[in-house]
Amino acid sequence: MAQWIDACSVDDVDEEDVIRFDHGDRTFIIVRDHEDNYYCTDGMCTHEDVHLADGLVVEATIECPKHSSIFDCTTGEVETPPACENLCTYPTKVEGDRVFVEI
Amino acid sequence: MTFRDYNLTGPANARAIASGLVTESWYRTPIDRKVMKALMKRSDHPATRDTIILVVLMIAFAVGAIVVMPSWWALPLWLAYGVLYGSAMDSRWHECGHGTAFKTRWKNTVVYHIACFCMIRDPYCWKYSHVRHHSDTIIVGRDPEVAIMRPVVVVKMILNLFGVLDTIDGVKRMVIHATGRMLDDEQDYVDPVFFPKTYRTARVWMMIYIVTGAAAITLQSWVPLLLIGLPRLYGCWHMVLVGWLQHGGLADNVLDHRLNCRTVYMNPISRFIYWNMNYHVEHHMFPLVPYYRLPELHEVCKFDFPAPNRSILDGYREMLPALWAQRKDPDFHLRRGLPTTAHPYHNGPLAEPQLS
Structure with a gap:
């Protein structure tokens, strides 16, 4: 049963940046785009087990730090290989100065 | 371990996995995230400038060489052209393959495909080959x-x-791809979704080489081959x-x-x-x-x-x-x-x- 989890403060993530968010035994990323929208996706690249939190955010995309696969954070879709499998995305909402994710 | 088996489809592959060498736990120097973010920032300017310089130099050297032929002064001009074709294109293949040269993605893609042709490296196989090189x-x-x-x-x-060996290997792979087949090692690291694109690319490239060879024969001149193909060897x-x-x-x-x-x-x-x-x-x-x-x-x-x-x-x-x-x-x-x-x-x- 999915529930809303308090993930971080809005200021924990810089503009066009990403942080790692661990919950239970799972790893996610919280991404803030250039227009202050927040997204949550799986934290590991679908190509190899690399933490996307070390990657590069451009607008609402995240680029894997190892092999440069690019994912659209709004949908999780792969934009460039080598990854071929999409990321799972999770709903987010901002309440006050906190970012919540539904996982 | 003394004997080394570099075959990707041989027992060394499984041995590397079993011994824990195939892993993401490579050492990374700790760097502050803000510093790394600034270092990863892309710009179109440096690569656009360098690409313009590269193209202008290649045209200048090639035209100069053709104009002064058959004088020996053509030799250094061809050698300079060759280095830009056979060596500079390798680094363009590499950097654009990583997608880091240009900020604008289509620019990376265009330069990558041109460089792949010059180096006789299939764009999809060599993308995945280099991915593996970075993983392992x-x-x-x-x-x-x-x-x-x-x-x-x-x-x-x-x-x-x-x-010599790399070019023979590149041509062999191109011919095999053009017939709609992949080599065993490529099947180990290339995602099958790209196989049809590899076949199509090889067929287009073979047509270009055939036309180049035909032009050389028709014109009774080495110039077409010195421009396309041979610089992969002499440069x-x-x-x-x-x-x-x-x-x-x-x-x-x-x-x-x-x-x-x-x-x-x-x-x-x-x-x-x-x-x-x-x-x-x-x-x-x-x-x-x-x-x-x-x-x-x-x-x-x-x-x-x-x-x-x-x-x-x-x-x-x-x-x-x-x-x-x-x-x-x-x-x-x-x-x-x-x-x-x-x-x-x-x-x-x-x-x-x-x-x-």
Whole structure:
């Protein structure tokens, strides 16, 4: 049963940046785009087990730090290989100065 | 381990996996996130400037060579054209394959495909080949891009200085792809979704080479072949000379790029041709940093890295004796000292006890 989890403060993530968010035994990323929208996706690249939190955010995309696969954070879709499998995305909402994710 | 089986479809592949060498736990120098974010930032400007310079120079050298033929003055002009075709295109293939050269994606794609053609490297196979090279750098049985295999065979190195073996391999793969087949090793690292694109690319390239050959015969002239195809042979020496320095004489089967990569200070011309890949430890550890920010990354990281070689010549002074020793002793490798500020080496699961 999915529930809303308090993930971080809005200021924990810089503009066009990403942080790692661990919950239970799972790893996610919280991404803030250039227009202050927040997204949550799986934290590991679908190509190899690399933490996307070390990657590069451009607008609402995240680029894997190892092999440069690019994912659209709004949908999780792969934009460039080598990854071929999409990321799972999770709903987010901002309440006050906190970012919540539904996982 | 003395015997080395570099075949990706052989038992060494499974051995590498079983021994824990196929892993994401490579050592990375800790760098503040804000600093790394700034270093990863893309710009179109440097690569656009460099690409314009490259194209203008190639046209100028080629036109100049054709105009002065059959004078011997054509020779240095063809050699200069050849280096830009057979060596500079290698670094363009590399950097645009990483997607880091340009900020604008289509520019990376266009330059990547042109460079792939010049180097006779299928864009999709070599994308995945290089991905594997970064995942499993110099892991025997896993890395498809080991330039100097052990034991070192000097004749093979000399042949490759003129691109002979690589070109034969590239042409062989192109012909096989054009017939709608992939090689066994490619099936180990290329996603099958790209196989049809590989076949289509090979067929287009073969048509270009056939037309070039036909033009040479029709015109009774070497010029078409000197422009397209042959520079892969007569111009690749710079790529090979600087490329050997990347990993030559260093450790294999380790999980720390400081142990298996070499950073070498180079002259500005070589750095233009090579697009700063002389900062090779830095590149392998942080492949998202574009070539034009590698000198900055080098400054940030050098507290944690072995001292760089001061020049190409200095690099060869260090590397050649090691390669010579590896003719007879494939286990021999260099192990360079770290500065006192550095974190210790992460040797990986096959490490032998070390004194330092």
